[in-house]
Structures are given as C-alpha cells and as structure tokens.
Amino acid sequence: MVTLEAKADDRPKVVPASLKDDDVPRADREESRSPVRWVLLGVLFVVMVVPIYLLVVNAFKSQQDILDNPFSIPLGGLTFEHMSAAISSPQFNVIGGYGFTLFLVVMVDVFCILLAGPAAYAIARSLKKRTQLVLLYFLAGTFIPGAAVIIPVIYVLREVGLANTVTGLIAHDVASTLPVSIFLFVGFIRTIPVDIDHAATIDGAGRYRTFWTIIFPLMRPAVVTVLILNSIGIWNDFVSPQILLSPSSGHYTVTTAIYAGISQYSTDLTKVFPNLLLAVAPVVIFFIYMQRHIISGLTVGAVKG
Amino acid sequence: MVELAGLTEAQRRGRNRARLRETAVSLGMMGPAVLLYTVMTVVPVVVAVYLSLTDWDGFSTAAFIGLDNYQHLFDDPSSTDAWYVTALIAVAGTVLMVGLGLVYALALKAKSRTNSFFRAVAYFPHVISALILGYLWAAILGTNGAINNTLAKFGIDPVGFLFDEQFALVSLIAVIVWAGFGFNVVLFVAALQTVPAELLEAAAIDGASKRQINLRVVIPMIAPVVTVATVLNLVGLIRAYDIVVSLTGGGPAGSTQTFTYLILARSFEGTKVGYATAQAVFLMVVSAVLALLVTALRNRQDQAATGS
Numbered sequence: 001m002v003t004l005e006a007k008a009d010d011r012p013k014v015v016p017a018s019l020k021d022d023d024v025p026r027a028d029r030e031e032s033r034s035p036v037r038w039v040l041l042g043v044l045f046v047v048m049v050v051p052i053y054l055l056v057v058n059a060f061k062s063q064q065d066i067l068d069n070p071f072s073i074p075l076g077g078l079t080f081e082h083m084s085a086a087i088s089s090p091q092f093n094v095i096g097g098y099g100f101t102l103f104l105v106v107m108v109d110v111f112c113i114l115l116a117g118p119a120a121y122a123i124a125r126s127l128k129k130r131t132q133l134v135l136l137y138f139l140a141g142t143f144i145p146g147a148a149v150i151i152p153v154i155y156v157l158r159e160v161g162l163a164n165t166v167t168g169l170i171a172h173d174v175a176s177t178l179p180v181s182i183f184l185f186v187g188f189i190r191t192i193p194v195d196i197d198h199a200a201t202i203d204g205a206g207r208y209r210t211f212w213t214i215i216f217p218l219m220r221p222a223v224v225t226v227l228i229l230n231s232i233g234i235w236n237d238f239v240s241p242q243i244l245l246s247p248s249s250g251h252y253t254v255t256t257a258i259y260a261g262i263s264q265y266s267t268d269l270t271k272v273f274p275n276l277l278l279a280v281a282p283v284v285i286f287f288i289y290m291q292r293h294i295i296s297g298l299t300v301g302a303v304k305g
Numbered sequence: 306m307v308e309l310a311g312l313t314e315a316q317r318r319g320r321n322r323a324r325l326r327e328t329a330v331s332l333g334m335m336g337p338a339v340l341l342y343t344v345m346t347v348v349p350v351v352v353a354v355y356l357s358l359t360d361w362d363g364f365s366t367a368a369f370i371g372l373d374n375y376q377h378l379f380d381d382p383s384s385t386d387a388w389y390v391t392a393l394i395a396v397a398g399t400v401l402m403v404g405l406g407l408v409y410a411l412a413l414k415a416k417s418r419t420n421s422f423f424r425a426v427a428y429f430p431h432v433i434s435a436l437i438l439g440y441l442w443a444a445i446l447g448t449n450g451a452i453n454n455t456l457a458k459f460g461i462d463p464v465g466f467l468f469d470e471q472f473a474l475v476s477l478i479a480v481i482v483w484a485g486f487g488f489n490v491v492l493f494v495a496a497l498q499t500v501p502a503e504l505l506e507a508a509a510i511d512g513a514s515k516r517q518i519n520l521r522v523v524i525p526m527i528a529p530v531v532t533v534a535t536v537l538n539l540v541g542l543i544r545a546y547d548i549v550v551s552l553t554g555g556g557p558a559g560s561t562q563t564f565t566y567l568i569l570a571r572s573f574e575g576t577k578v579g580y581a582t583a584q585a586v587f588l589m590v591v592s593a594v595l596a597l598l599v600t601a602l603r604n605r606q607d608q609a610a611t612g613s
Contacts, residue, residue, distance in 0.1 A: 040412050041423055047483065048426045051441055054451050058444075070451035119338035122331040134335060141346050143593040145544045147565050148585035151572045152349035152356065160344070175345030178338055207330045236434035238547050239569075255436050259550070262440050272444050279437050287432045291425055294432060299491050 059083055059277040066269045086274035094278040097257040105234045109227055111174045112181050120185030121211045141179035147239040169244045173234055181226045188222035228297035254279050357583035374583035387567040394478055395542040401482045402538050406489025414497040427487035439551025442480045470560040473553050477561050480552055489534045496530035536599045540592050564588055
C-alpha cells in the first residue's frame, strides 16, 4: 500500500485525481481545476434551479409582468396581491389542502406502523416456511400498478360501505404502504439479535410487549426511513385522493386542489405561479432540513422495495 | 425410566400448547396487516381480472365475454398508440436517466460539501409531486410560457413544445428525465463510494487512462446497481400518469397518452370499464414480467462474474 501510494505520487499525471477518494483535499483541488467538470455542474445547476427560480419570482408579479419579463427579479413591480389572493382563495385552497393532506399523512403513518410493525416482527422471528410465504405475498404488492387498478378499488370500497369516504381513502393508502414498510422492517429486525427477545420473555414480557417496548425502539433507523417514504408518497399522491374522494366530499389535498384550480385557470399565470409555489414550499423546506435522511431513506426504500 | 417418559409426555403436551399459543400470537400480529392488504390491494386485482373478462360499463350488470377485451388490446389503435408512447417514454427515459445518472455520479462521487450540494440540486424534484412539476413546466414551455415569451422578444416564432405533435412527446420525456435522473445519481454515488480505491490505483499504475478506468473497471463494478436502477426506472415510467395529466393532458391529439392515462380516461367515460380493466391487468403483467426479466438477467450476470 505504502509503496503504491508513493509510486502514484511520483506520477501525478497518470493517477486520475478524481478517483482518489481517500485523499479528499487534493482530489478536490484537482477536480475543481477540470473545466469539463465545472461545465457539467454549471449546466446542472442552471437546468435544475431555473424552473424553481421562475416559480419563485413569478409568484410575485402581475400577469403583464410575467408575460413580458418572465426571468426578471420583480424589484419594481413586486406585488403580493396574487399570493395573498391565492392564500385566501375560497376555491380549491392550497393552504386548506395542507391541513387535510397533513391529516392524511399522519393517519397513514400511524396505522402503517401499527399494522406493519407487529406483522414484520412475527415474520422476521418465525422460522417456518409458511410465514416466509406471507412475506412473499406482501412483496407481490410492489408489482401492482396502483393507479391502473384504482377503479376496482372503488368497486371494493363500495362493497364494504366506504366509497367516497376519508376512511376508505386512508384504508387504501395504508394498504398501499404495507408491502415496502413490512419488507424494510423484516430486514431490519433480522439484524437485531434474538437473544434480546429471549431475555424479555424470561423477564415475563409477552410477544406484543417485547415488540413494542424492546424491539420497536431499536428499529429507529428503519422507522424513520418508512415514515419519510410514506409521508412523501402520501403528500404527493394525486390519483388516490382524486379518484377515491369525489369533489362532492369537499375534501381537497394539496395535489387535488392544484388540479382543480389550475386545470380551470391554466392561462391565468397569476393564479398558476402563486398556487404552485404554495404547493411546493412545504416539501422543499422539509427537504432542505431533512436532506440527508430523505435522500438515504427514499433511496433505500426504492432499492430494497 | 417410566417416570422420565411420563415427564417428557407432560412436557411435550406443554410444549405443544406453548407452540399453539405462539402460532396464535403470530397470527394475531400478522392478521390485521394481511387482512387490510388483502381487502384493499389483492381483492381489487382479483376484481380487475374478473371485470376484464366482462363488458361492464360501470352501471348495468356485467356480462361475461371471455377474452374479447384482451384481443381488442392489440387491434384497437388508441391502445396500440398508447403502448407506443409508453414504451418510448420508458425506454428513452430509462436510457437517458441511467446515462445522465452515471455521468453526474462520476463527477460527484468524491465526498465533499460541494458535491453533496450538487447531488441535492440534482435530486430535489424527486420529492415534489409529479403533478406539480408538470404544471410548472407547462408554465415554462407553454405558448405563453417563459421560454416562448423570451424568444418572442428576439423576434423568434413560438415553439410548440407542448402543442406540436412532434415536440410534445420529446418535451414530456425531457421533463420526466429532469425530474428523475437525480435519483440515479444518488444511487450510483453510493455504489461508486464502495469501489475500492486500490483497484483504481492498480489500474492507473498499469497505464489505464481515466476513461478506460471508468468504462472498464468502475462501471462493471457497479453493474448490479445499474441494473436495479434500470428496473426501477422502467417499471416507474411504464406507469407514468400524473406528469402526463399536468404537462400535456395527453395531447395534442392524443400524441402523449400513456397507457395508464388511457386506462383512467376510459374508466371515466363510464362505458368501457371492462375493457379498461383488461388494459390495467395487461399493464400489471407487463411490469411484473419486465421486473422479473431484468432481475433474472442481472442474476445471470452476477453468476457469470463470480464463475469466471
């Protein structure tokens, strides 16, 4: 190793600096000198950020201003008129949508954990083949394209008397989060030594108690992943609330409010931009604060699920 | 001896009872999840399969018509058109997302603050609803959008990014790639960081150029993760719906209607629910086959790699 390093240092032109992860400061300095890299990153920054820039600046302009100078910062013509109109709009109110969407997110998160946790525990701690089939049964759910089979879901909800109800929507959403949640939980619980369970059993704890008071607190990383995965999924979901709750129910999530509002006023940009900004803001702020957790959580969830 | 046998007999009975109790508790723990999942996810699929064999229109009683709906899938032009659009989005989108993902992952793999900032910049659309991203891009690419209004200032005629049949599908794919490739970047960076540095040094000492190292050493090393990303992208894109609704609404003239878009549009016409569910079942089978196929290919690759 040592001689290798020395040789590599003798011939700095041959060793691609960017490949030397273990030598971060130097690698960084040399990387930043590469013009190709900076062109790539410059293009990335512009392409990714300009749409968000446009969203923010145009939310505070008049229609004429948006049409004439979409890219300008509205120093002179800055107006909060349309933003406050969007905030207080009685129709398809996005701010009102926050409350209902947050309620959905919390309910789905709570019920998902309450159902997936014990189920995953029973599956992870069982040595029987039959129980492993239960895991496969849940995993098959990841192949089902949710949006495409949403019509039969209406059919089922009608049969059980939950058609067009918030309860029905929550039941459907919880069920849709179970496969990936259970899969991630089972994987995590299997890394926790069974000795801990035995110790709890000897101390007289039943299985439920062992799970909720001993194992569940140890599952924190997996629980955080599942909560992030489900919360973002439910917050952004459009098809289920749109189809399982008709407009007559009077409940709007952020996405269905945006859909109802914008499909009606798509040419009025003073309605489009402020409403979209209101819809995006909570998620982007959440993302900035929880970036590390979200990126690793969503990636793990998607790959393992 | 006799006494001991009696003891084991009692013990066995006790153990059996304990085992029975254990099974009952296990069932109790799994029961609620299994029940909800079965009623809300599995039963609808069974219902879909049943309805797909009928001519149900959403109101009247359904008549059994066998496989007619499935036969129809292949001779109905709107269905085949939607398949063409969906396949193009899935294949082109996946190729571009994986390609861009690799390029940016190689550029951003070193651990540094700058790099994690740029990774977040590439990734952030992934947390925003596709519906909202579609509306945002519609406001940028539309006839009255930011780009066309700026072009107009320079006296250039508006470009029909979303209203020209040729352009609309390209715009749709571009927006999908914009929103999705950052996920691959993050996935690939995580994989790249596990490639041992000694391997790269050895290759460099053997005189390999940077490009050769990337193509011959690094990318083969992370091939399993590239396969995972390919499966996820393909299966995700084959279901594209939200972004179609908000960006193009399936138009112009149905030129960007994806399969899921068609299914949901059909279902609400209220006349061809049976046919729409046949399409849904077919989509489900295709996405399952696709996922299994790519995973099987990957397993064979892995076996070949470990075998040689």
